[in-house]
Amino acid sequence: MSKDKTKPAATGHPDKDGARRTRNAAATRERILAVASKEFATRGYDGARIDAIVARCKISKNLVYHYFASKEALFIEVMERAYGAMRERQNELSLSGEDPVADMRELVVKTVQHFIDQPDFIQLLSTENLHKAAHIRKSRIIPEMFNPLRNALHDILEQGKRKGVFRQDADWIDLYVSISGLGSYSLSNRYTLSYVLDVDLGAKERVANRVKHVAEMVTSYLCDVKGGAKS
Known part of the structure; x- marks a missing residue:
């Protein structure tokens, strides 16, 4: 008799996980914009530094450039x-x-x-x-x-x-x-x-x-x- 090869049903909630990732991404993006606003306002466009924004947001520089080219x-x-x-x-x-x-x-x-x-x-x-x-x-x-x-x-x-x-x-x-x-x-x-x-x-x-x-x-x-x- 062959064994039942039916895979167990997935227990995760892809829709909820996707929504959570979207919310997290939106929150991260907004955080970057808020910190960047202060950096540009304080130091001007030429004086503002992406490194300073990265440090205050406590994220990687790559993540900043992921959201902003x-x-x-x-x-x-x-x-x-x-x-x-x-x-x-x-x-x-x-x-x-x-x-x-x-x-x-x-x-x-x-x-x-x-x-x-x-x-x-x-x-x-x-x-x-x-x-x-x-x-x-x-x-x-x-x-x-x-x-x-x-x-x-x-x-x-x-x-x-x-x-x-x-x-x-x-x-x-x-x-x-x-x-x-x-x-x-x-x-x-x-x-x-x-x-x-x-x-x-x-x-x-x-x-x-x-x-x-x-x-x-x-x-x-x-x-x-x-x-x-x-x-």
Whole structure:
């Protein structure tokens, strides 16, 4: 009589094992991006070292290059991650759609607060500007990430013009540059300004007042309807 050659049923769970490996890979990738963000923000693109990222992540260099083809590829994804965080903040906007002044104030506050909450973002932008945006130009998704903010700003501005509460000559591009500048300058120059002005610009109360101040400056400019009246 021949022996039964039927193999015993597998006891493992390939689907679960595969899902676990996927989660672990995603976690490792995110860890690399988080550490790399700090490295690039602190040392700039040229000064950042893959070896430093490897040491802090406690992984092999080969694993970094398994997920990211090069230092530049890693930096581009760091920038995409940073812009993605800003897009998520914009998604939190609670716009009424009825009151353009209140909606603009909300947009300004959220934008400035993002700069405050994500200081590495400002430093990453600084190092990328030194390279004349050479790296983010290679990203296909960063422009798309900026679209929601651009559209929201444009729509609020145009609604305010139609209702006669915003000046007609206001330009959304100039407006965004002003919001970004007013919101980030005191942060990117915090230490030198704190020294020469003999004040701690990082103090909690000072930061909170700054957010209100920027929002008031922007809305006061926009609501100066006579100042924007066509002759």
